[in-house]
Amino acid sequence: MKRLSTLVAACSLVMLTSCAPQTETENAPSENADLTVAMIGDFKMQDTTDPITGQKATGFHAAKAEFERLHPGVTIEFIMMPWSNYVANTQAMIAGSQADVYQMPGVNDFAAQGLVEPLEPFIEEDDDFDLGVYNDNLVEGWKVFGPDDDTPQIYSLPVLGDGRFIQYDKLLFEQWGVEPLSDYPTVEEVIDKAKQMTGENPVTGEQNYGIYFPGTNDTALTLANLMEGFGGEWGTGQRWEDIELHFDSPEMKQALEAMVELADYMPKSFINGQGNERWLTPSNNIAIGINQGNGNLKTIYAQSLQDRFPIVQNFKNENGVGGMFSGSPLAIGKTSKNKDLAWEFIKFSASEYFQRFLWEEWGSTPVIKQATEWESIQEMELMEPVIEAMSNAVTPRYPWASSQPRYILQAKTEGALTGTMSVEQALEEAQRESMEWIGGR
Amino acid sequence: MKAKMGESVQLQTRRNKAAKSTLTWYLFLLPTLLGIACFILYPVFESFRLSFYRSNGTIETWIGLGNYQRVLGSSAFWNAVYNTFYIAFFQLLLAIPAGFVLASMINRIKRFQSMFKVLFFLPNVTSIVAAAMIFMFVLQPEVGLINHFLDLLGLPTSPWLSDPSTSKAGVILLAVWHWLGFVIIICLANLQAISPELYEAAEIDGASSLQQWLFITIPNMAGTFAFLFIMGWISGLQRFQEVFVLGGPGGSPSRSMQTVVALIYERGFGGFEFGIASAITVLLFLIILAFTVLNLKLTRLKL
Numbered sequence: 001m002k003r004l005s006t007l008v009a010a011c012s013l014v015m016l017t018s019c020a021p022q023t024e025t026e027n028a029p030s031e032n033a034d035l036t037v038a039m040i041g042d043f044k045m046q047d048t049t050d051p052i053t054g055q056k057a058t059g060f061h062a063a064k065a066e067f068e069r070l071h072p073g074v075t076i077e078f079i080m081m082p083w084s085n086y087v088a089n090t091q092a093m094i095a096g097s098q099a100d101v102y103q104m105p106g107v108n109d110f111a112a113q114g115l116v117e118p119l120e121p122f123i124e125e126d127d128d129f130d131l132g133v134y135n136d137n138l139v140e141g142w143k144v145f146g147p148d149d150d151t152p153q154i155y156s157l158p159v160l161g162d163g164r165f166i167q168y169d170k171l172l173f174e175q176w177g178v179e180p181l182s183d184y185p186t187v188e189e190v191i192d193k194a195k196q197m198t199g200e201n202p203v204t205g206e207q208n209y210g211i212y213f214p215g216t217n218d219t220a221l222t223l224a225n226l227m228e229g230f231g232g233e234w235g236t237g238q239r240w241e242d243i244e245l246h247f248d249s250p251e252m253k254q255a256l257e258a259m260v261e262l263a264d265y266m267p268k269s270f271i272n273g274q275g276n277e278r279w280l281t282p283s284n285n286i287a288i289g290i291n292q293g294n295g296n297l298k299t300i301y302a303q304s305l306q307d308r309f310p311i312v313q314n315f316k317n318e319n320g321v322g323g324m325f326s327g328s329p330l331a332i333g334k335t336s337k338n339k340d341l342a343w344e345f346i347k348f349s350a351s352e353y354f355q356r357f358l359w360e361e362w363g364s365t366p367v368i369k370q371a372t373e374w375e376s377i378q379e380m381e382l383m384e385p386v387i388e389a390m391s392n393a394v395t396p397r398y399p400w401a402s403s404q405p406r407y408i409l410q411a412k413t414e415g416a417l418t419g420t421m422s423v424e425q426a427l428e429e430a431q432r433e434s435m436e437w438i439g440g441r
Numbered sequence: 442m443k444a445k446m447g448e449s450v451q452l453q454t455r456r457n458k459a460a461k462s463t464l465t466w467y468l469f470l471l472p473t474l475l476g477i478a479c480f481i482l483y484p485v486f487e488s489f490r491l492s493f494y495r496s497n498g499t500i501e502t503w504i505g506l507g508n509y510q511r512v513l514g515s516s517a518f519w520n521a522v523y524n525t526f527y528i529a530f531f532q533l534l535l536a537i538p539a540g541f542v543l544a545s546m547i548n549r550i551k552r553f554q555s556m557f558k559v560l561f562f563l564p565n566v567t568s569i570v571a572a573a574m575i576f577m578f579v580l581q582p583e584v585g586l587i588n589h590f591l592d593l594l595g596l597p598t599s600p601w602l603s604d605p606s607t608s609k610a611g612v613i614l615l616a617v618w619h620w621l622g623f624v625i626i627i628c629l630a631n632l633q634a635i636s637p638e639l640y641e642a643a644e645i646d647g648a649s650s651l652q653q654w655l656f657i658t659i660p661n662m663a664g665t666f667a668f669l670f671i672m673g674w675i676s677g678l679q680r681f682q683e684v685f686v687l688g689g690p691g692g693s694p695s696r697s698m699q700t701v702v703a704l705i706y707e708r709g710f711g712g713f714e715f716g717i718a719s720a721i722t723v724l725l726f727l728i729i730l731a732f733t734v735l736n737l738k739l740t741r742l743k744l
Binding site for chain 1: 499
């Protein structure tokens with residue numbers, strides 16, 4: 001009896017001391033909406049002012065009004081989720097049928113679970129809609145497998161563009177007397193120039209770092225791009241049963257060795273995603289940033305630094321392809337009660353109005369070809385290489401990018417970068433553990 | 442006879458009243474019990490059920506003990522168990538003695554006692570997520586506050602969170618800083634409850650201050666130490682938020698900070714392996730349960 005009471009008491013203690021992290025979402029879905037759209041990012045319903053640039057951004061109330069004007073009698077609602085924990089949030093929202101349309105960067109996982117609607121029937125039946133409006137490579141890039149598909153199908157269509165590229169500080173290059181980067185730099189060129197610009201700046205006397213790439217979540221993706229620069233491939237296949245990884249290929253070994261060398265030209269804290277606090281500011285102390293995203297362009301222009309920080313392409317293989325395909329598409333939830341209206345919203349998302357709204361108010365890269373003709377794009381020279389970067393990324397998206405092999409590869413890469421294991425050991429373990437994981441699925 | 446009957450009727454009435462009264466109280470408790478059933482018991486049993494399935498959130502396949510087999514055979518799990526115990530052990534080892542010593546000092550002073558209580562307790566009311574974000578900068582190897590002071594004092598600096606060999610020390614530092622105030626407040630409550638007559642008697646017997654502290658204060662604190670020890674271990678084994686902020690779900694660098702709960706998050710929400718995540722959850726529950734029972738036995742704490 002005494003033992004039992006001790007056990008029960010211990011159980012109670014364990015349960016009562018548990019806790020769960022919380023995340024915030026803006027506005028909960030209401031019962032009255034005909035259509036609910038879940039967006040991810042810093043979007044707001046109300047007008048806001050950017051704390052860095054001071055620029056005002058019109059809130060999503062404007063997009064709501066426009067969509068409702070085009071569809072009289074319809075009420076649309078937006079739910080804004082933060083980027084942090086977006087996978088968990090999306091999973092929870094889908095489980096509760098909280099929205100009709102979802103911004104879904106991880107569409108491959110949700111499609112595989114049969115949680116999203118295939119879009120090809122809508123596309124075929126709609127004479128007003130043409131996939132040609134989208135930039136090259138994007139529709140192809142978001143094709144994924146449903147639970148019963150033999151080939152990748154369209155389960156989502158692009159809404160936010162994102163290109164990965166290399167950016168550098170022209171001023172530091174001048175101060176060090178180093179030639180600017182080529183438009184399509186090789187890994188060797190970047191290593192050589194980063195090495196030259198690490199140390200005490202000959203003009204300012206400040207400590208400079210030759211290179212930076214974000215550690216933490218992006219380490220494995222940076223490694224993959226370096227490997228593409230050496231002409232390698234991550235592997236073959238798209239469905240888990242067909243996938244063969246090449247994490248221990250000679251090109252991957254070259255890439256990780258290059259990464260280990262580059263670590264000497266970076267701030268120590270890069271591994272925690274720190275050390276680049278001054279990057280893209282007037283007091284910048286880093287010469288080259290690889291595997292960069294396009295979230296800072298508006299800030300660069302607001303500081304009038306566009307001429308100081310040119311953009312060139314990521315590392316490419318012999319076919320001119322390289323870098324992670326990224327961005328966000330929109331998908332229709334399987335449980336949506338209003339799929340036709342949801343499709344109307346996806347069409348609306350590809351309209352000039354909505355793409356302009358996302359770009360001009362919120363700085364999201366447009367996904368439609370027409371955008372290159374807009375004055376707001378043309379006056380931003382940096383957008384040209386960004387749009388190019390979207391069209392030459394690796395497609396279809398790395399199928400391992402949101403599953404265990406990515407975490408395994410990240411951990412092993414970090415092990416090599418911090419000197420706790422050799423390059424060979426790191427890659428051999430990454431390959432073995434990842435293939436074991438695939439085999440055990 | 443009549444008297445006996447009257448007595449039994451009275452007894453019956455009293456029993457009815459007592460039963461009614463009990464029922465009323467249970468009625469008041471009903472919303473809470475329903476809440477516990479819906480939000481604690483159901484998820485616990487659902488998670489236990491899920492641990493026997495291969496599940497991506499929607500499609501489930503029965504695999505029996507397959508998830509447990511995979512988890513127990515994975516080096517990442519044992520690494521996470523090691524990290525979790527390591528951080529919790531050193532957090533307790535540093536925070537409980539330091540908190541007790543500080544509480545004893547605060548208990549002795551006549552002025553500014555409340556100010557010190559507030560000062561030490563402030564970190565504990567700070568959100569651990571916010572504190573972790575600040576510590577990211579405090580522990581920054583190049584421009585961080587701690588390395589700056591170490592440098593000023595001519596002491597060797599540390600890479601802290603940027604190196605697998607020192608990252609756990611950074612987490613322990615944050616955990617101790619955050620928990621110390623709680624330890625102090627709990628110890629102070631106990632210290633103030635020790636009868637002054639004991640000290641007076643000891644003083645008459647010629648005991649020094651140090652002897653009084655060693656032979657009166659410390660033995661009288663046993664219950665408090667046991668409570669802190671058990672609660673500290675339970676919360677320590679559930680560590681997630683601070684390591685998630687400092688090193689992401691992967692416990693970067695190189696899984697050196699990844700705790701069991703962070704691994705649950707990584708497998709569940711990072712890769713849609715809800716069966717695996719549930720199996721780890723059940724294993725964590727069993728680990729904490731066994732450890733708590735052991736601690737209760739060791740400390741003889743009466744709940």
